Amino acid sequence: MSKDIRIRKGFNLSLEGEANKILVDTYPSKTFALKPDDFFFSTPKLLVKEGEKVQKGSPLFFSKQNQRIHFVSPVGGEVTAIVRGAKRKILEIVITQDETQGSIKHEIPTLESLDQEQLKEVLLKAGAWPFITQRPYGTIAQPEDTPKAIFVSTYTTAPLDVDFDFLLKNNKAEFQKGIDVLAKLAEVTLTADGNFKGFFEKVNNANVVGVKGQHPAGNVGVQIHRLNPVNAGERVWVVNPEDVANIGALFLTGEFSAQRTVAVVGSSVKNPQYYKTIIGASVASLLQQTKLDDAQPNRFINGDVLSGTATSTDGYLSYYNNLFSIIPEGNHYRMFGWLPFVDNNIPSMSKTSLSWIFGKRKARVDTNLNGEERALVVTGEMEKVFPMDIYPMQLIKACLIEDVERMEVLGIYEVVPQDFALIDYSSTSKLEAQEIIRGGLELMIKEEG
């Protein structure tokens, strides 16, 4: 057991609409979709056609970047649509569920009898490989690499984020099995809330570390930076807690497991709670059970309000998220709203607002930009929410001028866009830091090949 860590910088955005500890165990979704865009820098090559019948666990497409990585169907049924966008880019592969199609059963040897390569082959063949992502870049891990560590973070700090101790309460055995599997590939570091580690405290085969601190302390990248920073040429793998359980379930049952427990949260949700469903379930199926405050238009977000991606009521859940946030759109004007110390109901990190007086009060937020984009003027504000030994503004500027060498030495290997979410949020100039870093990462991958 390692020493617990405390992350000092950051900011907790305390919002209305946190999920109650209720787990609803039904999923009436009829259609499911995989969205290649959920996998950063991975171009899909289709293996199925519209109208084709698939089993749960049948491959739908593979990655052009690495043909060994297959993406499999989360349910059995029929491929009913392949939705394409501009330049025929594949946006969604929609499967209509049909239980009679059944699922693919894999022969899984005992864990002890497998060496690392055989173990990787099992994960690849079953379609569980995309659960493993990597630093640098936040792409899907390359099976050819040898990581120096595998990180699983159960500590969450993003606005309204889930409680994994509750979310995985029925999957403790699968979770332990998943950790056992990953521990064969590299040393596993499992981080948990430093104040209450829950059942994670007793997980075997992993180095359990307690983490304390405000957002983004829950970002796994921040934890890696503190505990085992990524150097040039090194790889650290990352697996989400529920996907650890999915990997464990695969080894226990021999079937690809695509369980996805989602908390539907946000101030527009009258009954925020957890739903046990399947990867790629339709948003509509979740909304059937959600009491929505639709007096105003709402924004539907796959993920948290800081780093999630917007979707619509006819969209689908993303591959990795345990969170679905719904907040009001902010399409309104505020007279003289730019004066200091007015509109203090909007949470602000800046002392030019009196919102700090209200302390931990839970706020209602909308999607208003609260100003206009401007040149970078204020300095020092990014460092306050960026708990890594990296100069965020200098790195952002290096990305803007596409200076790959500078990006490298300034620390691009250790960050993903999500780590810059609070910079987006707090920026006086309304800088789009996540967008800029994503562009920088894409350039890095292209240059590095």
Add this chain to the structure above:
Amino acid sequence: MNFLRKSLDNIKKPFGKGEKFERFAPAINAFDTFLFVPNHTTSKGAHVRDAVDLKRTMVTVIIALLPALVYGIYNTGYQYFIQTGEAFTFMDAFVHGAWKIVPMIAVSYIVGLTIEFIFAIYRGHEVNEGYLVTGLLIPMIMPVDIPLWMVAISVAFAVLIAKEAFGGTGMNILNPALTARAFAFFAYPTYMSGNKVWVSEASNVDAISGETILGSLAAGNNVNYSFFEMFQGAIPGSIAETSTLWVAVGALILIFTGVGSWRIIFGGIGGAAVMGFLFNLWGANALMSFDWMNHLVVGGFAFGIVFMATDPVSAAQTNKGKWIYGILVGIFCILIRVFNPAYPEGVMLAILLMNVFAPTIDHYVVEGNINRRKKRWASAQLKTT
């Protein structure tokens, strides 16, 4: 409010995308967004945003400037009336000062904002709020009797050469307000130094001799003001620089709201205090033996370090760099005061000098971070091989 919003939307119609006056949209938007925070919603990145924006930040600086400005207006009248020996009330002094200073502020804003609007339309970006602060700072650091046309030319020089030539707000190397003052200082020295410019109407009324404290020290004369008088600010000098007390109130506002860097402010005070103290020990001339505490409250030091050195664009941008930058501004300010009698006021030149060196300071701070990372990479490689 709804009525106002609707009429504004109607007025804005011809400035919309693809409409007749699209080019001039930045101008109309500047007025619109002055009344209303726009209805823009987030389209990428974080879905929710902080309430702070550049307008709010700049207005906070203006609020911080107001105490010094109001006192400066009063002091202008006060200096005039005590020199002429007339009896006067607070209001008399205030009205006299306002009569002098309000036109200067008006000229500064009209000239500066006109140039800003033209550049915004020409370059097709929104009007930046930075000039709201610069435009107020420029008159506040001028001598009261400077002709308005000189204010206008200084403003034009500062905005065009110091700011727009470098690409506009956020790109400038030098602080624009100080550049305006430096321009006036070197272009019209007779209006910017000596003993006839610091008190209102001094050149028209024979009896008046209003030298600044630093000016008389440099000329080898004695100073007849107490520390408290200098701190309170009832002394001759540029319009709003004299009262360290009210500048300190502004400093508190800037530090509390986080808009001004406390690192630069305290670094500067520390640097100047230590430098002043060292010269006290040496004590070779009048300025050297001028008490180090007095150095902090006379002239433009307090105003400069609080409102000019903290300009985030022209200052150092890393936290460590801000300490170094602030300390060096303080040190150079006292150095220039003591060693160069031609420039009894050192803070303007000290800040402009450090503006030029700020990127270098940041460079070395960032290099330190890079080297630390490279060392970590190297030691990681040693471990694996």
